[in-house]
Amino acid sequence: AYREFLDKLTQKTYIKITTLHRAFWEMKDELDIEKFLNMNTVNKIKKGFIMILGVSSCLLGNMCRYDGHGAKDDFVFNSLKDYFTLLPYCPENSIWSAPREAIRQVSIDGEVKIFTSTKEPKDVTDILDDACEKMALKACNDDLCGFVLKSASPTCGMERVKVYQPLNAPSIKNGVGVFAKKLKEKMPNLPIEEEGRLNDAWLRENFLMQVYS
Numbered sequence: 001a002y003r004e005f006l007d008k009l010t011q012k013t014y015i016k017i018t019t020l021h022r023a024f025w026e027m028k029d030e031l032d033i034e035k036f037l038n039m040n041t042v043n044k045i046k047k048g049f050i051m052i053l054g055v056s057s058c059l060l061g062n063m064c065r066y067d068g069h070g071a072k073d074d075f076v077f078n079s080l081k082d083y084f085t086l087l088p089y090c091p092e093n094s095i096w097s098a099p100r101e102a103i104r105q106v107s108i109d110g111e112v113k114i115f116t117s118t119k120e121p122k123d124v125t126d127i128l129d130d131a132c133e134k135m136a137l138k139a140c141n142d143d144l145c146g147f148v149l150k151s152a153s154p155t156c157g158m159e160r161v162k163v164y165q166p167l168n169a170p171s172i173k174n175g176v177g178v179f180a181k182k183l184k185e186k187m188p189n190l191p192i193e194e195e196g197r198l199n200d201a202w203l204r205e206n207f208l209m210q211v212y213s
Contacts, residue, residue: 006020006021015212016212016213051083051084051085051145051211052084052085052086052087052142052143052144052145053080053084053085053086053087053144053145053146053147053148053211054087054089054139054142054144054146054147054148055076055080055086055087055088055089055147055148056088056089056090056148056149056150056153056156056195057088057089057090057093058070058071058072058090058150059071059072059073059076059077059148059150059195060072060076060077060086060088061077062088062090063098064090064092064093064098065098065099066092066098066099066100066101066102066103067098067099067102068098068099071150073148073195073198075195075198075199075204076148076195076198080148084145087142087144089135089138089139089179091128091131091132091134091135091155091156091178091179092128092131092155094131094134094135095127095128095131101116101117101118101122102116102117103115103116103117103124103128103154103155104116104117104154104162104164105154105161105162105163105164105175106121106163106164106165106166107163107164107165107166107172108166112163112175113125114128114129114154114178128155128178129178132155132178132179132182133182135179136179136182136183136185136186137186139183139186139187140186140187144187144190145191145211145212146190146191146192146193146207146210146211147183147190147191147192147193148192148193148194148195148198149177149179149180149183149192149193149194149195150194150195151194151195151196151197153177154175154177154178155177155178155179155180156177156179156180157175157176157177157180157194158176158177158180158192158193158194158197159176159194160173160174160175161173161174161175161176161177162175163175180192191207191210191211193207
C-alpha cells in the first residue's frame, strides 16, 4: 500500500519517488503514514506545493510583443499551468508600449548593441539593458523553479538569436537575448528552456526533471 501511495503521489506531483520516500522516512517518528494512504491526501499534498515558473509574457497570450500581439504557446498555456504558478516577464513591455518599433541585435566592432529595426535605427542598448537588469533582479527574488523563454527574441532568446551587421550583410544566429543572458549569469543553476525546444519530448522531460530535482 505504501509503494502504491508513493507511485500515485509521484504521478500527481512530479516529485521523484526517492525524494518522497526520504521525506517520509525522516518524519517517521512524527507521522503515522498509515493514516495518509489515500487519494485525498495525495490531492492535498499536490495543492500544497506551490512552484513558480517564470515565463516570457507573450507565451501566455499577453499582447506585449512589438506587433501588439501575443505568442501563446499551447504546451506552456494548456499544460504547464496545471502544475505551476506561471509568472509573466517582459522587459521590453516594461519600458515600451505595444505595438512598438521592433528591435534587433547588431554587432559593431565586435560588441553587440540593440537598435530599432527602422530606416533610421535608434540605439536603445542602455535602456533595454537597464530594464533587463531590473527584471532579472526581480526574478532572483521570485523563488522560481525554472524559466521558459521566447525563442529568437533579441531580449529573451536563449540561443541562436539573429545578430545583424551594421551594413548590408547576412545575419548570424549566434546571439543570446539580453534578458536571457542576465538570467543565466545571476541564476546559473536555474533550469531554463525555450518554448520551441519544449516540443522535443527528450528536452521537455529533461527540463521538467531539472525543475523538480
